[in-house]
Amino acid sequence: MSSGTLVPELSGSQIEKSFSYYETPAGEVDVEAIRNIVTNGHHEGAVVYVVRDAFSPEAATSIVENFDRLTQRTGGGNRQDDSYVKTHQIGATQFSYSGEEYVREVIKSSSESLELFDNVSQEELERVFLTKLLEKTFAEQGVVFRGSRYKNISGGFATLRRWLDNGEMALHPHDDTAQLLAAVKDDYEIATSRHVVSFNAAVQVAEEGGELVVWNLNPDDDCRAGLGLTGTGYPYPIGTLTGLESFTVELGPRDVYFLNASFIHGVASVRKGQRLSAGRFIGQVADDLVVYWT
Numbered sequence: 001m002s003s004g005t006l007v008p009e010l011s012g013s014q015i016e017k018s019f020s021y022y023e024t025p026a027g028e029v030d031v032e033a034i035r036n037i038v039t040n041g042h043h044e045g046a047v048v049y050v051v052r053d054a055f056s057p058e059a060a061t062s063i064v065e066n067f068d069r070l071t072q073r074t075g076g077g078n079r080q081d082d083s084y085v086k087t088h089q090i091g092a093t094q095f096s097y098s099g100e101e102y103v104r105e106v107i108k109s110s111s112e113s114l115e116l117f118d119n120v121s122q123e124e125l126e127r128v129f130l131t132k133l134l135e136k137t138f139a140e141q142g143v144v145f146r147g148s149r150y151k152n153i154s155g156g157f158a159t160l161r162r163w164l165d166n167g168e169m170a171l172h173p174h175d176d177t178a179q180l181l182a183a184v185k186d187d188y189e190i191a192t193s194r195h196v197v198s199f200n201a202a203v204q205v206a207e208e209g210g211e212l213v214v215w216n217l218n219p220d221d222d223c224r225a226g227l228g229l230t231g232t233g234y235p236y237p238i239g240t241l242t243g244l245e246s247f248t249v250e251l252g253p254r255d256v257y258f259l260n261a262s263f264i265h266g267v268a269s270v271r272k273g274q275r276l277s278a279g280r281f282i283g284q285v286a287d288d289l290v291v292y293w294t
């Protein structure tokens, strides 16, 4: 990675060569690509790895039904309006929370989080989230992969989100490293992540729109400070990104992907249909430890 020439508002590191995404079918999951993105931030220049058509239509249908029922019952879900991101959501999110505040949200939403997977078997859940595969892959390198903990309370497993479009983008350009600053406050173990990888499963895809867009910049603290985004990393004004290298990934039904979410990314406007993604964050916090949270 290097620091290239950017518009004055932007600074940070960039992928020098072959900035791109990489994909395989579900039968050929490339664990080295996952390991590279988690440990080194990219796989031969690819900052996204997509596994196509990873799980069954039945599992997707059950999760969407569960989500719709739960958001109706809870009036839009578990995430209060933080005046930043508009979403219907089931599950907690660490954004702007210290470790203690976050795990309290996890506890509060744990019953709904369990209900999200009603009628989905353990075997199917593994195909959606690849948890055992990740445990095995990292174990082979002497690295533990586990859920994050704060004072022995587990962080979330997965959070489901339907981003509520404002017509410009479904989810504005952002980075997911900035929010680690809140975790520093009370030493929540995720705070030392080298970079933040987001994992998402496309439980429901839009008929039109809803693509993932990624820009070739891993912003530094000065960049965030200059734009007034310290601690949030949200939203990078679209105008400042003009001219910055980027790519778009079209997500098919039941695709799952790993993204180095320290790079600026967003979700294109959903022009037709609905989109629902099941996500968690993954971070290497020590040479021998990788943890996840939501």
Ligand SMILES: O=C(O)CCC(=O)C(=O)O
Pocket: 171, 176, 198, 199, 200, 212, 261, 265, 266, 267, 277, 279, 280
């Ligand atoms: O819904 C998505 O596909 C992307 C959401 C996102 O920005 C993330 O998980 O980091």
Ligand SMILES: [Fe+2]
Pocket: 174, 175, 176, 198, 261, 265
């Ligand atoms: Fe993100």
